[in-house]
Amino acid sequence: xxxxxxxxxxxxxxxxxxxxxxxxxxxxxxxxxxxxxxxxxxxxxxxxxxxxxxxxxxxxxxxxxxxxxxxxxxxxxxxxxxxxxxxxxxxxxxxxxxxxxxxxxxxxxxxxxxxxxxxxxxxxxxxxxxxxxxxxxxxxxxxxxxxxxxxxxxxxxxxxxxxxxxxxxxxxxxxxxxxxxxxxxxxxxxxxxxxxxxxxxxxxxxxxxxxxxxxxxxxxxxxxxxxxxxxxxxxxxxxxxxxxxxxxxxxxxx
Ligand code: PGA
Numbered sequence: 001x002x003x004x005x006x007x008x009x010x011x012x013x014x015x016x017x018x019x020x021x022x023x024x025x026x027x028x029x030x031x032x033x034x035x036x037x038x039x040x041x042x043x044x045x046x047x048x049x050x051x052x053x054x055x056x057x058x059x060x061x062x063x064x065x066x067x068x069x070x071x072x073x074x075x076x077x078x079x080x081x082x083x084x085x086x087x088x089x090x091x092x093x094x095x096x097x098x099x100x101x102x103x104x105x106x107x108x109x110x111x112x113x114x115x116x117x118x119x120x121x122x123x124x125x126x127x128x129x130x131x132x133x134x135x136x137x138x139x140x141x142x143x144x145x146x147x148x149x150x151x152x153x154x155x156x157x158x159x160x161x162x163x164x165x166x167x168x169x170x171x172x173x174x175x176x177x178x179x180x181x182x183x184x185x186x187x188x189x190x191x192x193x194x195x196x197x198x199x200x201x202x203x204x205x206x207x208x209x210x211x212x213x214x215x216x217x218x219x220x221x222x223x224x225x226x227x228x229x230x231x232x233x234x235x236x237x238x239x240x241x242x243x244x245x246x247x248x249x250x251x252x253x254x
Contacts, residue, residue, distance in 0.1 A: 004249040005229030007039040008236025016049035029243035035253025051086045062089030068110035080118030094125045095168045105148025113152040129168040146192045155197040162206045164231040170211025215244035
């Protein structure tokens, strides 16, 4: 059985000292178990503090963003070349970046290419907003984001891609998505990548759900056919809740 991937996105929270405290609490609360790969994504500034202390048998690390170039005059940016060696994963195209930083699918495509160029596994976020869902455009939005976002990748790269389905209306709102919606979208994501890159990619790509996940709702999503794991925001800042979500995944796998 493939391990479930449980990713904690700390967003713009926790300075290096605070991040080290949360890491310590998480390491006490989580037992190493087969069947789950747990990933912590601190803000860039706190990655070194976590990378220095983390027990890599318990947690892998990810970044929340990267620039599409490796070096140069890009004030305030961090590149894949800089993250390489400290993290294994990088979140790309989160809806908060699409909205607040106007990241288009073209930018997302360049960032995915930069992640692979630097040996990082990208977690590509896709999601429909409420207006799109109410106007029956959710599927098209997801297909367009996947098609545009992966436009610079090879089939070999896409085979190792992680895609997180994160409906914008479910993020940080407490309005988590119905299992049925997530089930359908998981199929759509696999089917789209299969059409674009061949059968192997549709089968091996890991699809996650994200949006207001808490321990009580985690199991339902994890049981969906083809669901590889969860991308957790708010609940990943609470060590007990994040540990309980990891435990829910471990229990399903044993
Ligand atoms: P949330 O965030 O769990 O707080 O809704 C999820 C995400 O944005 O990745």
